[in-house]
Amino acid sequence: GESVGLHLPTLSVQEGDNSIINCAYSNSASDYFIWYKQESGKGPQFIIDIRSNMDKRQGQRVTVLLNKTVKHLSLQIAATQPGDSAVYFCAENTGGFKTIFGAGTRLFVKA
Amino acid sequence: NAGVTQTPKFRILKIGQSMTLQCTQDMNHNYMYWYRQDPGMGLKLIYYSVGAGITDKGEVPNGYNVSRSTTEDFPLRLELAAPSQTSVYFCAAQDQRQKNEQFFGPGTRLTVL
Numbered sequence: 001g002e003s004v005g006l007h008l009p010t011l012s013v014q015e016g017d018n019s020i021i022n023c024a025y026s027n028s029a030s031d032y033f034i035w036y037k038q039e040s041g042k043g044p045q046f047i048i049d050i051r052s053n054m055d056k057r058q059g060q061r062v063t064v065l066l067n068k069t070v071k072h073l074s075l076q077i078a079a080t081q082p083g084d085s086a087v088y089f090c091a092e093n094t095g096g097f098k099t100i101f102g103a104g105t106r107l108f109v110k111a
Numbered sequence: 112n113a114g115v116t117q118t119p120k121f122r123i124l125k126i127g128q129s130m131t132l133q134c135t136q137d138m139n140h141n142y143m144y145w146y147r148q149d150p151g152m153g154l155k156l157i158y159y160s161v162g163a164g165i166t167d168k169g170e171v172p173n174g175y176n177v178s179r180s181t182t183e184d185f186p187l188r189l190e191l192a193a194p195s196q197t198s199v200y201f202c203a204a205q206d207q208r209q210k211n212e213q214f215f216g217p218g219t220r221l222t223v224l
Contacts, residue, residue, distance in 0.1 A: 009151075032211045043115075043201050043215030044154070089153060093210040097142045097161050103153040 012108040019077040021105045023090035026071060030092040033066055034099070035075045038087045044101075047075070047088075077107075085109045113137055115216035117202050123222045124192040132187040132219050134202030142205040143185040144169075144213065145177065147198040154201065160185055161207070192223045 013019045025033065031052055036044035050057045050064045050073075057064050063076040073090050087104045094100060118133045136143065141162045146154040156169030160179040174196060176188040189196060199220050203213040 034211055041218075043203075043218050044213075045215070046212045049211040096207070096210060097159060097205065099205075099213060101146075101154040 009103070010106045010108065012110060013080050014110050015080060015082060017080055019075075019080045019084065019107060019109075021075045021077075021088050021090075021107065023073040023075075023102055024071060025073060025090070025092050027092060027094055027100075028068070028071070030094050032093040033064070033073050034091045034093065035062075035064060036089045036091060036101075038089065038104070040086070044089060080107075080109050082109050082111060115202055115204050115214050117200075117216035117219050119219060120217070121220045123224060124189075125224060126192060126194065128192050129188070129190050130192070130221075132189075132200055132202075132221075134185045134187065134216060135183050136185075136202075136204040136214070137183065138204055138206070138214065139182060140204040140214070141182065141207040142213075143179065144203040144205070145175070145185070145187045146201045146203065147171065147196075148201060148218075149198050157187065157200075189221075194223050197221060197223045 032049050034049040035047045037047050038044040048059045048062050048064050050066050061078045065074045087106045089104045090102045091099050115136045144159045145157040148154050155171045157175050158177040160166045163182050166177050166179050179185050199218045201218045202216040205213045
């Protein structure tokens with residue numbers, strides 16, 4: 001069946017370092033792959049997405065990489081800041097209204 | 112533009128009680144969703160709606176009901192609350208022309224004792 005999974009449940013990084021959050025997916029037919037950030041006590045918020053016909057997309061301090069050969073998605077955060085501490089979810093859109101979310105990775109940023 | 116709003120923020124129910132979680136969006140998005148998030152876990156889809164008058168079951172619909180009489184509102188009903196329904200509930204909305212972004216409400220934290 002469809003699934004989006006994460007390799008690590010928690011990640012701890014030093015402030016200023018780069019963070020890499022990984023995700024595996026199983027549905028090759030997905031159109032979009034999306035990263036959401038969920039801060040404590042809040043709903044998830046869209047960060048960045050990538051279409052299935054792309055390998056890389058950059059935003060402000062964030063980069064998403066898509067490796068379709070091994071069905072792997074990653075989120076890179078440059079110069080991680082305390083405000084980046086949150087749970088990060090990868091998700092895949094399998095067509096129109098249907099989005100499947102992964103379990104999430106909790107990122108801790110050490111000062 | 113408030114986006115997606117949910118009420119109440121917190122609620123404690125006794126086993127067997129019923130309640131309605133309210134969700135309203137002002138973005139005129141056709142797609143709306145209800146998710147539950149258990150501690151330390153991801154989001155599980157309860158119900159979704161692709162437009163007014165249309166609803167369908169998600170991954171974990173048992174014990175819940177929904178209605179969608181207007182584009183703006185998508186209430187979630189719990190008829191006989193059970194401890195297994197203790198969770199945080201999120202409502203979300205999505206523009207049907209966009210496959211990449213759902214807008215989430217702030218959540219309702221429900222405890223069933």
